[in-house]
Amino acid sequence: MTEEFAAVVERVRERATPDADERERLRAATDRLVDRTEAAIDELPVDADVILVGSTARGTWLTGDRDIDLFVRFPADLDREDLEAYGLQVGWEVLPDGREEYAEHPYVVGEFEGFTVDLVPCYDVADATKIQSAVDRTPFHTAYLEARLDEDLAAEVRVCKAFLKGIGVYGSDLRTRGFSGYLTELLVLEYGGFRGLLEAAADWQPPVELDPEAHGEATFDDPLVVIDPTDPERNVAAVCAAENVARLQHYARDLLADPREHVFEPADPGPFSPADVRDAVADRGTTPVAVRFDAPDIVEDQLWPQLRKSLDGLTGELDRRGFDVFRAEAFAEGSAVLFAELAVAERPAVERHAGPPVGVRDHATGFYEKYAAADGVYGPFVDGDRYVVERDREFTTARAFLDSDALFDVALGAHVESALEDGYDLLVGDEVATLAAEFGTALATYFSPRP
């Protein structure tokens, strides 16, 4: 088994490691970029230096990755406004055909000799606990890892990244909520390699807390806690969802028990056709409902938290109204979908409404008098110590609810709410099959769930 595992890892390692030619091209491009950037800095009225950060700096990028991250580091006492202005000036000088993006500050992204270059301004602070913006931390991460990752460990990191990509948990973006590059590198370092990490993760009993520098100063409520070696108050794994920790554990056991390369390849179930969707729904006997709308024009890291919040709000209200949600998920490509599969899509005409205990005289009398005079109400009668009535239910079908203004009473993300106000399509039952045109792969994954 150990030999088999080693052989699989060796093959993945070979594929993931850039060859000499790729390394040389990257090195040459980086050198030219640094020269250009330093020339641009010389024109500024302040001092600054340029540093290479990220996986290309640490030698942990995967074959074919095309990202170069350059940070321009300004004095810590520079005005934020000036930092942004100078940062953009350098960016446009180096990457005249680039575009502006926005994280903590605006910065310029552009193509250079076939690579995608991020040119980001940051402050030169004394240590990572003194940062003025989140990006100021990055140079410290790079310095920490550069000092500790040798050629062999860098190759182990590459294997690990390929594995995390293969099982769908790589990336700290808010759609994925998985493992960042920095987190991956820290974990490989902590356990001395890919296999060490797998063996440890297979036995984790979350919450798991790692503190490489033994300097943690805060407590966290996350399933995986990795105290930042450069900042005792930060959990590097804060964004990592419980699902993704569990997935790492599952596939770690899986790969150790049965080493094979295809685990390192992202699963591709092949898109569902409308007929596939109808077959799955018929087999399950559920009632799917979908609210489809134009995805609001915001970045993914804004969109996904809003989609999740909206889905939670919607499924919570469906449950409260008696339409039992069996499973639910948000999809987003060009349009966005709140998708929920219902176990119950119809309710009786009546609903039970419990009043106050009869012993609470004022409330009880008010309740009794209100409903005794009401039309179409069964009761009031006494159940246990309370008055109860059976009154008309507001919505007897999930369709009627989703088609009504009551949809807007649930907690929705702000941009999702605006988008829904502009209009949405409501699909119920087999009607959701039409989603296959745009979301065939997402539906295939939904109806063929794997860890």
Next chain:
Amino acid sequence: MTEEFAAVVERVRERATPDADERERLRAATDRLVDRTEAAIDELPVDADVILVGSTARGTWLTGDRDIDLFVRFPADLDREDLEAYGLQVGWEVLPDGREEYAEHPYVVGEFEGFTVDLVPCYDVADATKIQSAVDRTPFHTAYLEARLDEDLAAEVRVCKAFLKGIGVYGSDLRTRGFSGYLTELLVLEYGGFRGLLEAAADWQPPVELDPEAHGEATFDDPLVVIDPTDPERNVAAVCAAENVARLQHYARDLLADPREHVFEPADPGPFSPADVRDAVADRGTTPVAVRFDAPDIVEDQLWPQLRKSLDGLTGELDRRGFDVFRAEAFAEGSAVLFAELAVAERPAVERHAGPPVGVRDHATGFYEKYAAADGVYGPFVDGDRYVVERDREFTTARAFLDSDALFDVALGAHVESALEDGYDLLVGDEVATLAAEFGTALATYFSPRP
């Protein structure tokens, strides 16, 4: 308002109070019964005396009541076997055409000059805390009340009994779980009359504790606690259900606010026809289900706790299986019925089954391997920190469940279980309309619920 109330009470009081002729007939019959009983006692090898107990002893019986309770009191050191033998010997001697019944001991019930006579043996104990069987307490109750109920209070007790009968809460039998005669008398005594009781009850905030002799020695978990004046460890209202306390409160307020005689008459909604049942079901949009069987041949005080236990077991299991019970009730006349109205009568083909947290390695691996190899299962996948599968549901309709052996896995009363094993009719939806032939009144009450 006070005058109106007084006028209503006065009319009820007149109707409920036996006239001189009725009293004289009762007195004469009682005298002859006591003579006969004493003669029968003379033939026994032990000493005993006879005492009149119950409402006829206390002068609180309602016009038309035809019950005389005579107790034969034996020495406290008599063997239980001898007490039972002598008790029956006296009983048969006095009531040769009677029949044997059983409470704590066997005893004889028979007709005598138009009255129904219970002739019950008991022990002559020093005080009510020394009783050897529950019936030994009764003479103490009678003595306590005889010393305190004058003619006027006795008439107030009669009005109160008529009221409690009218609102359906009179009787400590286990079908009614309401107010016993003794409890009614204590409450009228405590509050100085019928009106005093109503005004107090209207303001009760259960749990309510009364202790006329201020000697209570135990705590009780009941909504109404009335410490027995003859036994500091006993709650006279122990059998009184929360519903019935609440009903007394409701109708107390109702009668005080709007005094009228018809509250003193039991409600008679008029039986539902099969068409009425179908109309009610259509109006409510629910799915009623009924399990009808031959009522087991046991006394009502055994039957009703078993019916309630069986109904609880059945509705609990229906709920667990996703068939939401909207309201339920047991009926019993010649046959018995467990009746439940469902808000959901059909479920999808699949059910969600959550496994252990992925971090609990042994259990998690066992769960994963079991279901990964199973046919027709969606998953295992990861949700939160757990494995989850969606597997075939055992019963997708309430009918299929109720028609299966799984019905016998719920907690049923022992005699109900035996009766069901002998066979039962299962009625679903409009089929329950056929119950109207035997249970038309019960169904009318069910579908026109009032406090």
